[in-house]
Amino acid sequence: MGRLVFxxxxxxxxxxxxxxxxxxxxxxxxxxxxxxxxxxKNTSDIALSLDALEALLDQRADVFVLVTSDSDFAYLCxxxxxxxxxxxxxxxxxxxxxxxxxxxxxxxxxxxxxVKQAAEPAPPPTAGxxxxxxxxKLVTPIATPKVAATGKKTPALLxxxxxxxxxxxxxxxxxxxxxxxxxxxxxxGFTPKTYGHGGLMKMVKSDAGLRYAAGASGVWxxxxxx
Numbered sequence: 587m588g589r590l591v592f593x594x595x596x597x598x599x600x601x602x603x604x605x606x607x608x609x610x611x612x613x614x615x616x617x618x619x620x621x622x623x624x625x626x627k628n629t630s631d632i633a634l635s636l637d638a639l640e641a642l643l644d645q646r647a648d649v650f651v652l653v654t655s656d657s658d659f660a661y662l663c664x665x666x667x668x669x670x671x672x673x674x675x676x677x678x679x680x681x682x683x684x685x686x687x688x689x690x691x692x693x694x695x696x697x698x699x700x701v702k703q704a705a706e707p708a709p710p711p712t713a714g715x716x717x718x719x720x721x722x723k724l725v726t727p728i729a730t731p732k733v734a735a736t737g738k739k740t741p742a743l744l745x746x747x748x749x750x751x752x753x754x755x756x757x758x759x760x761x762x763x764x765x766x767x768x769x770x771x772x773x774x775g776f777t778p779k780t781y782g783h784g785g786l787m788k789m790v791k792s793d794a795g796l797r798y799a800a801g802a803s804g805v806w807x808x809x810x811x812x
Contacts, residue, residue: 588649588763588766588767589763589804591641591646591647592616592641592646592647593613593614593615593616594615594616594617594618594634594637595609595610595615595616595617595618596618596620596630596631596633596634597617597618597619597620597630598619598620598621598622598628598630599619599621602617602619603619618630618633618634618637620633631656631658631659634659634662635659635662638650638652638662638666639662639665639666642666642669642671643669647671648670648671648672648767649671649672649673649674649763649767650666650671650672650673650674651673651674651675651676652673652674652675652676652689653675653676653677654675654676654677654685655677655678655680655681655682655685656685657681657682657684657685659675659685659688660682660684660685660687660688661688663675663685663688663689664688667688667690672690672767672770672771673688673689673690674689674690674691674692674693675688675689675691675692675693676692676693676695677692677693677694677695678694678695678696678697679694679696681694690770690771690774691770691774691775738781738782738783738792739781739782740781740789740792740793741781743769743772743773743776744769744789744790744793744796745793745795745796745810747765747768747769747772748760748765748796748808748809748810749810750768751764751765751768752809752810757809758809758810759799759807759808759809760807760808760809761805761806761807762786762787762790762805762806762807762808763805765786765790765808766786769786787806790808794811795810795811795812796808796809796810796811797809797810797811
């Protein structure tokens with residue numbers, strides 16, 4: 587989704603120091619400690635929202651990932667989107683519909699199965715004829731196009747996206763991050779893995795009609811060949 591500009595964790599001393607200290611340190615997050623001015627009031631939400639808007643208006647970031655299940659952030663998602671940013675949200679199964687729909691894409695987080703749950707023995711079989719289990723149902727992600735699992739494919743939408751963006755860029759060169767953001771906006775649920783590619787860069791390189799060019803600091807561009 588692009589280069590990481592900053593990673594921040596917002597919360598009160600009770601949450602950041604007692605519950606999230608080790609996680610923030612191990613994943614190199616910057617703790618943004620907020621002391622409540624009034625007992626029972628949380629100032630973290632406002633601080634997070636203001637910093638996010640400031641980062642967007644200062645042009646330091648244009649892709650945001652919010653890890654929250656609080657519907658209060660739905661308005662922040664909409665404001666960032668109105669300014670042209672791409673917003674992803676990671677929330678639990680109880681996240682309200684308003685928050686899910688306010689983001690370009692919502693990722694549902696589920697608690698991992700504990701060792702105790704995994705070690706529970708299966709119930710003893712009951713008497714009677716053996717049961718014939720139906721074949722398992724394959725779950726297809728929402729809004730993700732269906733593609734055969736055999737072989738790698740390069741969809742026509744990739745070249746169309748490059749042609750559209752190249753019309754407004756200098757020399758017809760399209761930034762790789764901008765291309766991914768455009769594909770996410772125009773085709774919700776888009777991912778190169780659906781077409782058998784490990785990333786967008788590899789998908790671009792596999793298309794003979796596109797020309798890939800590497801830049802400094804991991805930045806790359808793509809243009810139409812010929």
